[in-house]
Amino acid sequence: MVIVMKKSCNRQEIDAVIAVLERCGMGANLSTGAQTTVIGVLGDKTKLEGLNLELMDGVEKCVPIMHSYKLASHEMCPEGRTVTVGGEVIGGKKLCMMAGPCAVESEEQVLEAAQGVRAAGAGFLRGGAYKPRTSPYAFQGMEDEGYRLLRRAADATGLKVISEVVSHDQIDLAGKYCDMLQVGARNMQNFRLLREIGKSGIPVLLKRGIASTVEEWLDAAEYIMSEGNYNVVLCERGIRTFETATRNTLDVSAVPVVRERSSLPVLIDPSHAAGKARYVEPLALAGIAAGADGLIIEVHPNPKVAMSDAAQQLTIPDYGRLVQRAGAVAQALGRTL
Amino acid sequence: MVIVMKKSCNRQEIDAVIAVLERCGMGANLSTGAQTTVIGVLGDKTKLEGLNLELMDGVEKCVPIMHSYKLASHEMCPEGRTVTVGGEVIGGKKLCMMAGPCAVESEEQVLEAAQGVRAAGAGFLRGGAYKPRTSPYAFQGMEDEGYRLLRRAADATGLKVISEVVSHDQIDLAGKYCDMLQVGARNMQNFRLLREIGKSGIPVLLKRGIASTVEEWLDAAEYIMSEGNYNVVLCERGIRTFETATRNTLDVSAVPVVRERSSLPVLIDPSHAAGKARYVEPLALAGIAAGADGLIIEVHPNPKVAMSDAAQQLTIPDYGRLVQRAGAVAQALGRTL
Amino acid sequence: MVIVMKKSCNRQEIDAVIAVLERCGMGANLSTGAQTTVIGVLGDKTKLEGLNLELMDGVEKCVPIMHSYKLASHEMCPEGRTVTVGGEVIGGKKLCMMAGPCAVESEEQVLEAAQGVRAAGAGFLRGGAYKPRTSPYAFQGMEDEGYRLLRRAADATGLKVISEVVSHDQIDLAGKYCDMLQVGARNMQNFRLLREIGKSGIPVLLKRGIASTVEEWLDAAEYIMSEGNYNVVLCERGIRTFETATRNTLDVSAVPVVRERSSLPVLIDPSHAAGKARYVEPLALAGIAAGADGLIIEVHPNPKVAMSDAAQQLTIPDYGRLVQRAGAVAQALGRTL
C-alpha cells in the first residue's frame, strides 16, 4: 500500500505518518518527487487495522498496490526512478547507450571496440567475461582477466563498464572492475544471485528471462530492491516464441507495460532479440520509439572472427550509423542522445 | 528462379529471354525497376534443363528463389512493390494511414469517426461490417448495411474504404463499396478466400495469422498473387505468445524480415496487438521506426460505448496526437506523412 | 444458465418449467441423463427477472454458466454427449479409431489403406480430398474425385468415411460421400463454414486451431451447435510452441480440461502433433491414457512415396501394432477397443 500525501503537505505531516507506521512495526519508504509525495508501506499490513491513516493531516488517500512487487511498483515512486552510474543518469531525458563485444577476446579487441563505440557516442562499454554458453564445450569467456581488460579499455576511453556476473560469489571481484553488473536472461530467477547483488548495492541491469512475464520480471527486480539496492535498470531482450526468423521476438510492448506498472528505467537489447546483425537497427529504433531509456548493443571490430554470436554483432561503422538514427528518433520524441 | 539482367541490357535482350522461357512452356514475370531488371521464371523448372540462360546476351546471372513463394519474394521484384489504391500509393515514401472504428455501429458513429480521422490525416477509413467474433452470441456486425455506411461516410470525407470480408461469396458485394478488402488474421489460411480475392484483382490487406510464421504469411500472399493480383499489402497485428499483459505481442521484427524476404509493403496494426488503448501509441511509433509503410488503427468517437473491442479503440483526439508523433518519427527517418 | 432438476422430478414438473421459459420467449434445452436432468436456458436471461424458477416444483437449483459457450458446456449436459455416426457411438466406453492416408492419391492407394486399417480395427476411413496446403504450388488433393474414392473404398471394407471440407459450398457434395465432415485446424474460426456445417446437421470433427485456447475451441463448437447440430466431436492435434523437435506440441491436458468444461467427446490426432512417424505411437498411447475417446491417425500403404506429409504417416503394420497397444492401455483404464 502507498499513502499519497496532499500536494500541500509539509515535513511534520510526513514525519507524523512515518512515526505511526514505525510504531506499528511497519517500514516506511518515502518517495518525494516534483509532483507527488508518497510513503510506501512495507510489512504486514494487518498491523494497520484500526488506524485511520486516511484521516491524518496531509494525507490525501491510501492506495493498495495490487502487485506482489512493491518497491519496484509504479505506485511506490510515481515519477519514475533514475539510476546514476558514474555520473551518468539512466532513466532521464538523455538516452543511455551501452555497446561492446559479446565476449572479451583479447586486449586489442576490446580496446578497439571501446574506442569505436566511444567515438560513436556510447557511454558504457559492455563485454562478456563470463559467458553463459548453452553447451559446456563452447568458449566460456576470459573470466576474471576479461573484467580487467574491460576496465583497462574503459579507462582508456572514458567509458563505464558493464559486464555479466553468473554466480553470487563473483560479485565482489566483478564489482572491483565494473561500474554496473548484468544479470543475464538465464539467471533472472537465480534468487540467490539477485539477493546478493541486492546486498552489494552495485547498480544492476536485469535482463528479462527468455520466457518470463513482465510480472515475474518485476518480482525479480523486487528481490534485488528488497535488499536495499534501488539501482535497478530493466532490459528487454526478446522473448521466446514460435517464430524462428529471429533468434528471439523483441517485445516492444514491454516498454509501455513496464512504465505503467513499475518505476524502473528500461533498456532494449536488440542484438539478442534479432540474432542477425541486419535486423538490429530496425529493432533498436523501434525500442527508442516505444519509449525505452536506452540501448545495449553488441559491437565487434570484426564480427566475422568473433568467438561467440558472430551473426549478430555490428561493425563499428554500422553502430555509428545506428546511433545517429536513434538520436534522430529520440529527438523527434523529445529526448536526447 | 529469377534471371537478373545486366544494367546495360536492352529491350531486345529482355524479349529474347522471355521468348525462350515461353517456348519451354514457362511463365515469365518481368520486373523493371530503376536499378534492376529481373525476369521471374514461373513453372516447372526442370523444363529449363539444357538451356544455358546465363549465357544469353544481357543476362548477368540466374538466382534460385529458395522460398516456396515466388511472386511474393524479394528476388522477383528487388526494388519493392507499391500498391496504388484510389490514387494513394502504399509502400512509397509517404506513409499510409488507415483508421476508423472496430465495427460500424450506426451512420452517425461511422461518419463522426470518418470526419475525425480525416482531419487528423488519415487516407483510409476502416470499419468492420462483418465482425469475426470468437463467440456466436456476440455482435456480428451490421453486415451489408455496414459496407454501405462506410462508403457513404468515406465519400463525404474524401477517404478510401477498407473493410474485412470473411467469406469468398462476399467479395463481389464488398468490392462495390470498398476500395480495399481486408483478410483477417483468422482467415489468413482460408485458401478459397485468398484465391477468390486473387481473381477479383481488388487490392487486399493481408493480416498475419495469430500464430503464423512469416513464411506461412508470405505463402498466403502467394495464393493471392498466383491468381494475378499483385495488389497485396501485409499487416502485422501481433502474434500469440505466453505474455498476457497485452492482447497479442507485436512482432516489430516482422518488418525487417518481410522487407528482406518479400517485395510487399507492410503495415502495422497496433490496436489488436496492444488490446489496450494506452499502449497503442508506443506500438505505433515502434512500428514506424522499424520501417513499416503505415498504420491501421481503431478509432471510435466514444470508445466507452463501443459494441466491440472497447478497451483498445482510441478517441479522435488521441488519434490526432498519435499521427503527429508518428509523423515526427517518420520524418526523422526520411519518410513523410 | 441451467436449471438442475431434483432426482425425484417427474414429467409434469419438467414440462411446467419449460412452459414458463417459453412463455418468456426463452429457449429450453432438455438433457435427460441417467443421473441428472437439466434444462438449459437459452436467450436473453434478463427476461427471467422476477420469476422464481428455483421455487418451482421439482427444481433443485439454478446454475449460471460462466462461459460464453452454453450448448457446448458441461453444465448443459453433465453426463456428457455421445455422437452416433452410422451406428458407431463416439464418446462411449468403446474407443473410436479413425485412420487412413493424409491425402487420397489414387483408387489403389486408398483401397489398400482402407483394407489395412480395417483389418487393424479401425471404424472410420480418413483421407484428404481437399488438402489445405501452406503453399499454392503444393499438391491440393484429388478434390471431388477424392471423396468418391473414399466412399468406394469404405463401402468395400465396411468403414465409415471422414474427410475435410475447406469451404461452406462443399458441404452438400461432401455430405453425399462422407459420414462425417472434418473442420481443419486452419478453419477452426471460419465462422461461415461452422454455421453452415451446423445447419447441415452432418456429424463433424472439429480440430483445435494451431494456437487456439480451449475456450476459443469450445466457442467454435458453439457456432456449430447453435445451429441445432449437436453432433460435434473435438480433436486435439497439437498446438504451436517454441519447440521444434516435433511439428506441433501435443497438449494432452486438453483432454481433462475439455471433459471438465464441455460435454463433447474428444479425439487425439497424434500424427499432426508428432510430425514424425516414430513419435506417433507414444503420443497416441498418451492420449488414450489421458482419457481421450479415440484416435485419428494417418496411415499410408507406402509412406515413402506419399504426396504429402510423408514423414508422419504410419505403415499398415505399424498402425496395427499401435492399435494393439492402445487397446491394452484402454483396457487397463476400463475402456474397450
Add this chain to the structure above:
Amino acid sequence: MVIVMKKSCNRQEIDAVIAVLERCGMGANLSTGAQTTVIGVLGDKTKLEGLNLELMDGVEKCVPIMHSYKLASHEMCPEGRTVTVGGEVIGGKKLCMMAGPCAVESEEQVLEAAQGVRAAGAGFLRGGAYKPRTSPYAFQGMEDEGYRLLRRAADATGLKVISEVVSHDQIDLAGKYCDMLQVGARNMQNFRLLREIGKSGIPVLLKRGIASTVEEWLDAAEYIMSEGNYNVVLCERGIRTFETATRNTLDVSAVPVVRERSSLPVLIDPSHAAGKARYVEPLALAGIAAGADGLIIEVHPNPKVAMSDAAQQLTIPDYGRLVQRAGAVAQALGRTL
C-alpha cells in the same frame, strides 16, 4: 564421435582403440551393453586426422555425434543408462515413483506425507526445503531444517530423499541429507550449479526449463556429465505456452524425443504441468503411456492448508488411486510398479 565395435570384438581390440585415442590426447568413454559396445571419443577431433580408426581390428564403424552434447547422447550409450540411487534403479523396467509435499512445512506434515506415499508405493520422498518463489515475500521454505526433517521422515518410512538445491554452495549440506538432488526449472541453465553438482557425483534430477528446448536441456545435462557425474535423470514438467487452462503445458512428446537423442532416464512431473489437482492423474497416466521412467508428484496430507502450490497437491488417497492406475497402464505396456 563414437566408435561402434563389432559384436565379436574382444578386450584386446577395445584396449587397442582406447590406447590410440589416449596417445592422441583424446578421452575415451567405454560403454559396454548387452547388445553393443561403443567407445565415445572426447576432445578435439582434429587430432584424429590421419588415423584410420575404422580400419582397426574389431571396429565396425565410426559415427559422428551431430549434437553439441556427447556424453548425454544416445550414441554414446545406445542401450540407455540407468541411475541407481540407494539400491533403486531408475530407467529400468520398474517405474520410479517419487512423491511428497511441495514444501516441508513441519515435522508432522512431512512424516504424515511420507507414511502416506510409502503406503501407496512410492520409493522416494520429495519435499522442498529451499523454495524458489517468484516473489521475495512468499514463504521461502524451512531451509536446512527442511532437509533434516525430510531425512528423518524418510528414514522412518524406508524412503529415499530427493530435494532441490538452489545454489552451488548448498550442495555439500544437502548431500548429507538427500539421496538425490533436484535442479529446478528456473536453474536449468545455472551453469555453475550444474558443474558443481557434476563434481559432487551425487545423483541429480534435472528439470527441463520452463521454455527450454530438448536440445538445451540435454546440453544442460552435458554440463553435469562433463564433470564425470553420469547419474543424471531428466524430468519433463510442462513448458510455457499461450494456453492458460493449465499452469504449464505438459509436453509428453519430450519422452520419445529424449529417448531417441539421449541415453538418460526421464520422469514426468504432472503436478507443475497441471497446476490443478484434478488434472494431475490424466497427465501422469499420459506420461507413463508415452514411455516415461516414472513420476514425481506433489502430495500433501491436507492440501487446503498448504503454504505453497495448494491448488495442485494431491491428497494421500488420490495419490494412492493414481499409483494404482499408473501401475495398470505400465503393466499394459510391459513395465512394472
